[in-house]
Amino acid sequence: MNIKPISSPHVSSSRRVNDIMYKVILALLPALGFGIFLFGWSALFLTMVTVLSALFFEAVCLKLKGGAVESYLRDGSAIVTGLLVAMTLPPYAPWWIGVVGSGLAIILGKHVYGGLGQNLFNPAMLARVALLISFPIEMTTWVNVSPFFTGLDILESFKITFSGVEISDAITGATTLGFVKTGFSQAQLLPDLLSDYSGFLAFIGWERGSLGETSTLLILLGGIWLMRQGIIQWFIPVSLLATVTVLSTLFNLIDSTHYLSAWVHLNSGALMLVAFFIATDYVTSPNTPLGQLIFGTGCGVLIFVIRSWGGYPEGTGFAVLLMNSVTPLIDHYIRPRIYGRTRDGKPIEGG
Amino acid sequence: MFKFLENPKFRGGIHAEEHKAETCDKPIATNLPLPKKLYIPVQQHVGKPAEPIVKVGEHVLKGQLLAYSQGTISAPVHAPSSGVILDVQDFPAPHPSALPIRTIVIETDGQEKWFKYAVPEKPFELDPEEICLRVGGAGVVGLGGAVFPSAVKLNLGRKNQIHTLLINAGECEPYLTCDDLLMQERAVEIVSGIRLMLRGMNAPKAIVGIEDNKSNAFKAMQAASAEFEQIRVVQVPTRYPMGWDRQMLRYLTGNEIPADGRATDIGVVIHNVATAYAVYQAVCLSKPLISRVVTVSGGAVSKPQNVEVPLGTLMSEVLAFCGVENEKLARLIMGGPMMGEVLPHADVPVIKASSGILALSHEDIFEPEVKPCIRCSSCVTACPVGLLPLEMASRIKANKLDAAVDLGLKDCISCGSCSYVCPSNIPLVHYFKFASGELFSRQQREHKAEQTKRLAENRTHRMERIKAEAEEDTRKVMEARAARQAAEAKAQEENA
Numbered sequence: 001m002n003i004k005p006i007s008s009p010h011v012s013s014s015r016r017v018n019d020i021m022y023k024v025i026l027a028l029l030p031a032l033g034f035g036i037f038l039f040g041w042s043a044l045f046l047t048m049v050t051v052l053s054a055l056f057f058e059a060v061c062l063k064l065k066g067g068a069v070e071s072y073l074r075d076g077s078a079i080v081t082g083l084l085v086a087m088t089l090p091p092y093a094p095w096w097i098g099v100v101g102s103g104l105a106i107i108l109g110k111h112v113y114g115g116l117g118q119n120l121f122n123p124a125m126l127a128r129v130a131l132l133i134s135f136p137i138e139m140t141t142w143v144n145v146s147p148f149f150t151g152l153d154i155l156e157s158f159k160i161t162f163s164g165v166e167i168s169d170a171i172t173g174a175t176t177l178g179f180v181k182t183g184f185s186q187a188q189l190l191p192d193l194l195s196d197y198s199g200f201l202a203f204i205g206w207e208r209g210s211l212g213e214t215s216t217l218l219i220l221l222g223g224i225w226l227m228r229q230g231i232i233q234w235f236i237p238v239s240l241l242a243t244v245t246v247l248s249t250l251f252n253l254i255d256s257t258h259y260l261s262a263w264v265h266l267n268s269g270a271l272m273l274v275a276f277f278i279a280t281d282y283v284t285s286p287n288t289p290l291g292q293l294i295f296g297t298g299c300g301v302l303i304f305v306i307r308s309w310g311g312y313p314e315g316t317g318f319a320v321l322l323m324n325s326v327t328p329l330i331d332h333y334i335r336p337r338i339y340g341r342t343r344d345g346k347p348i349e350g351g
Numbered sequence: 352m353f354k355f356l357e358n359p360k361f362r363g364g365i366h367a368e369e370h371k372a373e374t375c376d377k378p379i380a381t382n383l384p385l386p387k388k389l390y391i392p393v394q395q396h397v398g399k400p401a402e403p404i405v406k407v408g409e410h411v412l413k414g415q416l417l418a419y420s421q422g423t424i425s426a427p428v429h430a431p432s433s434g435v436i437l438d439v440q441d442f443p444a445p446h447p448s449a450l451p452i453r454t455i456v457i458e459t460d461g462q463e464k465w466f467k468y469a470v471p472e473k474p475f476e477l478d479p480e481e482i483c484l485r486v487g488g489a490g491v492v493g494l495g496g497a498v499f500p501s502a503v504k505l506n507l508g509r510k511n512q513i514h515t516l517l518i519n520a521g522e523c524e525p526y527l528t529c530d531d532l533l534m535q536e537r538a539v540e541i542v543s544g545i546r547l548m549l550r551g552m553n554a555p556k557a558i559v560g561i562e563d564n565k566s567n568a569f570k571a572m573q574a575a576s577a578e579f580e581q582i583r584v585v586q587v588p589t590r591y592p593m594g595w596d597r598q599m600l601r602y603l604t605g606n607e608i609p610a611d612g613r614a615t616d617i618g619v620v621i622h623n624v625a626t627a628y629a630v631y632q633a634v635c636l637s638k639p640l641i642s643r644v645v646t647v648s649g650g651a652v653s654k655p656q657n658v659e660v661p662l663g664t665l666m667s668e669v670l671a672f673c674g675v676e677n678e679k680l681a682r683l684i685m686g687g688p689m690m691g692e693v694l695p696h697a698d699v700p701v702i703k704a705s706s707g708i709l710a711l712s713h714e715d716i717f718e719p720e721v722k723p724c725i726r727c728s729s730c731v732t733a734c735p736v737g738l739l740p741l742e743m744a745s746r747i748k749a750n751k752l753d754a755a756v757d758l759g760l761k762d763c764i765s766c767g768s769c770s771y772v773c774p775s776n777i778p779l780v781h782y783f784k785f786a787s788g789e790l791f792s793r794q795q796r797e798h799k800a801e802q803t804k805r806l807a808e809n810r811t812h813r814m815e816r817i818k819a820e821a822e823e824d825t826r827k828v829m830e831a832r833a834a835r836q837a838a839e840a841k842a843q844e845e846n847a
Contacts, residue, residue, distance in 0.1 A: 007781035009767030010688040010709075010716050011367060011525065017722050017774045071720065117723040233732075287728035287741065336737040338759045339362070339597060340610035345759075347610040 021076030023231050027222035028083050028212070028277065034205055035212040039091035040148050041157030043211050047086040049161070050098035054082030057106035065115065077116055081105050084124035084277060087212025088270060088317075089131075092143045092172075095162050097135060101127040121324045122284045125274075129317040140178065142208040144171050175208050176268050177313040180260065189257040194264070202267035209269070216267045223276030235292035236285060236299075237275040243300025244271065251308065259308060269314040271303065278316075284324040291327075291334040298323045360602045363735040364590040365768045367525045367689070369564065373655040374648050375528040379536055380658045383672050389431050389457045389663030390442050390700040391417060396492040397499045398424035403455055409436045412466035414639050417455050420487065426500045427490045429639040430466075431661035434459040445666070445685050445699040447692050454700070457663070468637035475546060479509055482551035482634055489633030490640045490703075495519060495594070495623030496686060498704045501630065507613075508552035508620040516549055516557040517603065517614075520572070520624035521587065521594030523562060524687025527707045529644040530624050532657045534561070534568035537628060538575035544627035545582055547634050552620060556581045559624065560599045564589040591689060592766040596621040598735050610762060625706075645669065645705055650712025651679040660701045666708050667697035675710050682716050684709040689767040722775035730769035730779060736762050740769035740779045747786045752793070755786055763787075 036043045058078035062069040085101045108130075109123030110116070132139045146152065152160065159165040174182065176197060183193040201207055205215025213219075226232045244265050251259035265271065270278075279285060279299050286295050299319050306315020337343050394400035401418035405411060411430040420427045434457045441451035471477055477485075487502030508516070522530040534541060545557050559576070561569045563586040576582040587593055587602055597608050599621075606617050614621050625644070632638040641662055648655035653674035660669055666685075675697075684691040685705055701708070730740035738759045746754040760783060769779040 006682075006693055007770075007778055007784055008688070008690050008692070008765070009771050009780065010682060010684055010691065010693075010711060012718070012770065012776060013365070013367070013772050013774075015772070015774050016719060016776070017725055020725075020727065020774055072722075075722065077725075115723065117725045282725050282727040287726055287731050287739065331742070335739060335758075336731065336734075338610065338737045338762050339601075339735070340607050340612070341762070347612065348607060349609065 017075050020231055021080050023226065023229055024080050025076060025083060027226045030222055031215050031218040032083060032087055032212045034215045034218050035087065037148050038145055038205065038214065039143060039211065040146055040151040041154045042160045043091040045158065045161040046089060046091065046093055046098050046211065049095045050086035050102050051079055051082035053099045054078045054085065054102040054106055057103050061107060061111040078106060081123050085127050087273060088124060088128045088210050090139060090141050091211045092141060092160050092167050093138050094164055097131060097138050101131050104130050117283050119283055121321050122278055122281045125278055125317045125320045129321060141167055141172055142175050143167065144173055144208060145206055146171065173208055176264065177307065181313040199263050199267065213270045213273050216272045219272040219276060232280040235289050236279045236296040239293045239296030240275045240279055240300045241266065243297045244304050247301065247304040270316040274316040274320060278320055284327055286327050286330040286334065288334050288336050291330045294330055294334065295323055295327065361590060362737060363733050363768060364592060365733050365771050367591055367771060370526045370648065371528050371564065374646055374657055375531050377656045379532050379644055380656050383658050383660060383669065385432060385459055385461060386664045386668050387459060389459060389661060390665065391428055391431065391455045391457065391663040392444060392700060392702060393418045393428060393453045393455065395428060395498060395702040395704065396426040400453065401425060401428050403439050405436050405455065407436050407438055411436060411457065412464050414641060415466040424500055424503055426492050427488065429490055429641050430457060431641040431663050432457065432459045433462045433464040443699050445694060445702055445705065447695065449695045449699060470637045474635045475550065479551045479553055482547055485634050486551065486630050491626060491629045491633050492703050493623055494625035494629060494643060494703065496704055496706055501622065501626055504620055504622065505548065505551045507615055508554060511615040512618060513552050513554040513615065513620050514618040516552065516554045517600055517619055517621040518545055518557055518559040518624050518627055519594060519596050519599055519621055520559055520561040521599055523591040523594035524689050526648045526709055527646045527687045529646045529657050529706055531565045531568045533625055533628055533644055535571050538571040540631045541624060541627045542575040542579065542582060543635060544631035546579065547630050548622060548627060549581060558603055559584040560587045560603055562587055562589045562593055592735055592768065595735060595764060595766060640703060643703060643705065645701060646707040647673040648707065649709040650715040651676050651710035662702060663700045665698055665700055669701060669708055670697055670710060679712040680710050681713040682711045684711060690765060719776050721777055724775055724777060727774060729772040729774065733768040733772045735766060735768060736764060738763060744777060744779050744782045747782045752786055752790055760786055
């Protein structure tokens with residue numbers, strides 16, 4: 001009976017990194033599936049290319065780094081990154097956009113910092129912003145809603161994704177946020193600009209937009225499920241969405257011709273996906289409840305500011321990256337109160 | 352401000368698989384065969400080791416004093432059974448190191464003949480000082496695992512106006528049910544012990560906190576304490592580490608003990624429920640602490656149960672009694688699985704601190720590989736103290752111990768909640784224990800360096816002094832010689 005000495009505790013919970021990642025993937029699937037249904041074969045091809053290239057880059061980086069490759073490849077983190085990159089891309093984007101996006105996310109966003117758990121910025125958002133700045137045309141060509149079997153057939157879709165066929169202007173348009181921003185620049189005012197807008201369809205996700213970002217409903221369901229599973233906590237999503245809601249309502253009340261209502265904000269762009277799946281990224285968000293509230297609020301403010309007064313119609317990517325950069329600062333200053341001590345670390349008074 | 356982010360009653364914690372069902376419905380086994388030899392370490396408590404007063408070859412009776420308490424914080428040890436003192440030798444301690452400790456070995460004679468102590472007629476009318484004296488004399492120590500001499504705590508309680516005695520019956524560690532069973536079977540005696548403790552401290556009331564997964568124990572304790580309105584028995588949620596005395600205190604009173612203070616600073620004294628039973632035995636029956644209830648459980652034990660074990664019995668004998676399957680045994684632990692210590696082998700004695708002997712199987716301790724931290728902050732959520740385990744670990748990894756101390760390393764209670772929840776299976780507690788050890792040895796090194804420096808400086812001063820003195824002497828001699836020569840020269844001159 002010779003037993004290796006080891007430290008307590010001698011039991012552990014069954015939850016592992018893999019389980020967390022696979023639950024996140026599961027929570028993403030409804031919104032992703034709906035996106036693929038909404039935009040057809042091309043969306044499916046793009047997703048596959050993006051996820052597979054994410055896995056490829058991950059494997060290469062792990063190999064270069066030395067050490068175990070397979071167990072890390074199997075932890076699901078590269079798949080999550082790949083899926084998130086794919087979901088933020090325009091559905092008819094060419095294959096190389098997906099590959100470059102995954103490469104940026106995995107290599108620049110993750111492994112140059114030292115791999116899993118070491119990165120400062122959210123890999124998917126880093127890739128999205130880099131792609132948007134580098135390839136503005138490809139990244140802002142929004143295809144009309146064209147559900148499976150009613151839109152392009154598999155061959156045409158294949159050509160769109162893989163051989164760079166010109167996408168006809170007839171089947172593209174602007175997203176709500178983009179349309180409104182362009183309208184403002186032409187001195188048009190809000191009620192007219194949104195005359196065709198359906199709040200209900202936007203909530204369901206029946207509108208132009210990124211591959212997996214359109215359905216507020218399904219992302220919300222996935223996010224709530226993740227919360228119930230204890231994978232994410234409410235602090236970031238709630239503070240982020242509440243901040244956007246409060247700010248947009250306030251400005252909408254002041255000037256409803258220039259400021260979108262909270263409902264339009266909540267149902268547009270990447271807001272929902274960011275609130276539940278991107279801003280909540282463990283690695284790049286603060287690790288205390290108060291820190292997370294500050295982080296979520298900061299994201300919300302920046303999103304509203306960039307959307308309302310910035311050059312880009314959508315500001316979620318920039319907002320998240322900016323807040324990612326202050327996360328170490330938040331973590332440095334915001335610490336939990338220790339038992340028997342005040343917030344500044346002094347022992348509490350007895351008696 | 353931000354109070355809403357903190358549960359005022361309970362922070363952090365985990366809910367581990369309980370594994371209490373294996374043992375919580377079986378009566379305490381009192382039929383453990385008396386071992387041929389008993390190994391009684393002279394130190395089974397916090398403080399100074401006891402000093403043996405028996406000689407090799409001497410015959411002792413059950414309950415007879417073997418080694419007496421030394422100094423203010425210490426506790427005596429008594430003979431768990433009658434027999435002959437075989438030896439006072441060094442024997443492996445029940446500790447991960449199994450380093451030898453001074454141990455009294457008794458060869459039992461099977462007579463179980465008690466040493467006669469006077470039994471008080473009216474124990475509940477004894478003077479408080481007398482109660483404390485008896486508790487101290489019986490070698491009662493905190494049986495929750497801290498093994499702090501109980502009499503010291505009672506005296507401290509009497510000197511500081513205590514408003515509440517908190518009886519900790521949380522027993523939040525998985526597997527362990529020794530306190531549960533004790534309450535189920537011996538609630539009346541426990542309540543008597545609580546009354547004696549109250550009297551010993553001049554305290555007005557007691558609260559007994561029992562985790563709500565022990566409903567039988569709760570009922571028994573409630574029934575036993577029904578006629579004493581100064582004792583309130585309450586249920587607390589089952590959430591590890593509820594049995595951390597400071598956590599339970601916060602849950603039941605809303606107050607926290609200052610980080611640099613003791614429970615008495617806020618008018619509370621906390622004792623374990625099994626300690627109350629030992630106090631009853633010590634005062635009412637004049638029986639010293641010579642046995643305890645031990646939970647024997649784990650995947651490698653075929654008959655898991657609670658056993659009343661004479662102190663000094665080798666764990667291997669207790670395990671054999673409960674049927675240990677050696678081929679399944681992966682790890683042997685004294686205490687619970689969250690905070691218990693690994694034992695390198697079972698040939699070590701049961702001591703006052705042994706609440707459990709766990710023979711865990713490979714399935715029990717399944718340990719997947721360690722992955723990098725993904726900063727999920729599960730550990731932050733789980734920490735009952737309010738620390739940042741992930742940040743502390745990363746500092747320690749980079750050998751920045753002072754930074755870890757700034758983050759509150761010294762406030763860590765090693766409860767293991769962080770390691771338990773970590774999805775990457777990072778041995779966080781191991782890091783913290785390592786760092787604490789490093790800090791300790793650094794302190795020692797610094798102390799040593801200071802001493803060396805002081806000695807070196809002293810030496811320099813001494814040498815300088817000696818040199819100066821020598822120079823002074825030489826100067827005096829030279830002067831004397833010069834004077835003499837001068838005198839001689841003068842004399843010659845005069846003679847000439």
